[in-house]
Amino acid sequence: MRFELTAEQEALRDTARAFAAEALAPHAASWDEEGHFPVDTLREAAAIGFAGLYVREDVGGSGLSRLDAALLFEELSAACTSTAAFLSIHNMVAWMIDRFGDEAQRERWLPELCAMRLLASYCLTEPASGSDAASLRTTAHAEGNSAYVLDGSKAFISGAGASDLYLVMCRTGGEGPGGISSVLVEKGTPGLGFGKAEKKMGWRSQPTAVVSFDGCRVPVANRIGAEGEGFRIAMRGLDGGRVNIAACSLGAARACLEKATAYLKERRQFGRSLADFQALQFRLADMATELDAARLLVHRAAASLDAGSPDATLHCAMAKRFATDVGFRVIDEALQLHGGYGYIQDYGIERYLRDSRVHRILEGTNEIMRVIIARRLLSA
Numbered sequence: 612m613r614f615e616l617t618a619e620q621e622a623l624r625d626t627a628r629a630f631a632a633e634a635l636a637p638h639a640a641s642w643d644e645e646g647h648f649p650v651d652t653l654r655e656a657a658a659i660g661f662a663g664l665y666v667r668e669d670v671g672g673s674g675l676s677r678l679d680a681a682l683l684f685e686e687l688s689a690a691c692t693s694t695a696a697f698l699s700i701h702n703m704v705a706w707m708i709d710r711f712g713d714e715a716q717r718e719r720w721l722p723e724l725c726a727m728r729l730l731a732s733y734c735l736t737e738p739a740s741g742s743d744a745a746s747l748r749t750t751a752h753a754e755g756n757s758a759y760v761l762d763g764s765k766a767f768i769s770g771a772g773a774s775d776l777y778l779v780m781c782r783t784g785g786e787g788p789g790g791i792s793s794v795l796v797e798k799g800t801p802g803l804g805f806g807k808a809e810k811k812m813g814w815r816s817q818p819t820a821v822v823s824f825d826g827c828r829v830p831v832a833n834r835i836g837a838e839g840e841g842f843r844i845a846m847r848g849l850d851g852g853r854v855n856i857a858a859c860s861l862g863a864a865r866a867c868l869e870k871a872t873a874y875l876k877e878r879r880q881f882g883r884s885l886a887d888f889q890a891l892q893f894r895l896a897d898m899a900t901e902l903d904a905a906r907l908l909v910h911r912a913a914a915s916l917d918a919g920s921p922d923a924t925l926h927c928a929m930a931k932r933f934a935t936d937v938g939f940r941v942i943d944e945a946l947q948l949h950g951g952y953g954y955i956q957d958y959g960i961e962r963y964l965r966d967s968r969v970h971r972i973l974e975g976t977n978e979i980m981r982v983i984i985a986r987r988l989l990s991a
Contacts, residue, residue: 665702680702692967693966700733716833733769736765750763761829792836857938867963870958870960898945
């Protein structure tokens with residue numbers, strides 16, 4: 612077991628940290644306030660290899676590991692959690708095409724996705740099927756051997772309306788997970804529509820809306836994998852997505868811990884620096900310890916994915932549940948340590964709190980993570 616980063620991982624982390632400090636951090640507050648989706652900045656990230664992180668290099672990917680990606684997303688999220696999270700979703704779709712698509716599909720879409728000339732969104736959740744994803748109702752009826760006709764809708768889709776490519780989980784067969792397939796729908800396809808932009812608590816630097824399908828005709832050549840494999844593909848994608856969103860929670864929490872530490876050194880009350888009060892020292896110690904424990908779980912989950920471990924799904928669920936809960940708690944503690952100033956936008960803590968709250972819901976709620984963990988324990 613290795614705890615030290617390799618020289619290559621340290622270089623990647625430093626590159627991500629520098630990019631985050633220069634391209635994300637100075638603008639994160641204004642993007643949040645204005646609801647601005649920073650596509651140009653995302654393309655700058657793509658130019659240094661951040662949009663095809665674990666896509667193979669023959670189509671423009673970076674060919675990195677899941678652990679490499681966890682290091683990168685922690686750094687980006689420490690600057691702008693919302694923007695880092697969208698980049699994670701884009702990377703998930705690119706990986707699914709690379710892993711499960713055929714050569715023609717890889718060559719058609721991945722060079723554009725890795726350069727972010729095309730943006731991608733992931734469409735699984737529906738208005739009536741969130742945690743119970745296998746009950747999704749969006750249908751894709753075969754039209755001969757050449758096309759599918761999609762009808763239905765997807766909810767809470769990041770990038771909706773702005774993205775160019777939508778990876779849609781839809782029902783091509785009977786009930787249950789075995790009837791679900793995965794289809795790519797291109798923006799501009801007749802019958803593809805978008806709802807109004809959702810007004811959200813956080814993640815305001817990326818658009819979120821309903822994606823609807825009304826007689827939306829898609830070529831069979833846009834199906835990723837065989838018919839009936841969509842649910843398996845979706846779950847494989849979510850394993851990696853859970854590690855990434857957990858890493859985003861680490862970054863947000865680390866940034867807030869650093870802010871709280873600096874504030875306690877600067878602020879004085881009752882004639883003493885706040886850093887001199889042992890009660891506050893102990894709170895910082897607990898925050899740092901829990902955050903480091905969460906990081907170890909996230910890195911183990913990433914390493915399990917890289918190794919193809921049979922326990923990878925279990926480790927990803929554990930890491931996502933623990934890191935997103937701990938991350939939010941650390942941010943909330945940091946806000947409390949700032950007192951009234953923590954509630955003010957100028958200090959930045961409240962934005963991290965708002966952006967990180969959804970991490971305990973998406974990529975499978977933390978209640979569903981407990982279900983996955985318990986089922987594995989009880990089946991042993």
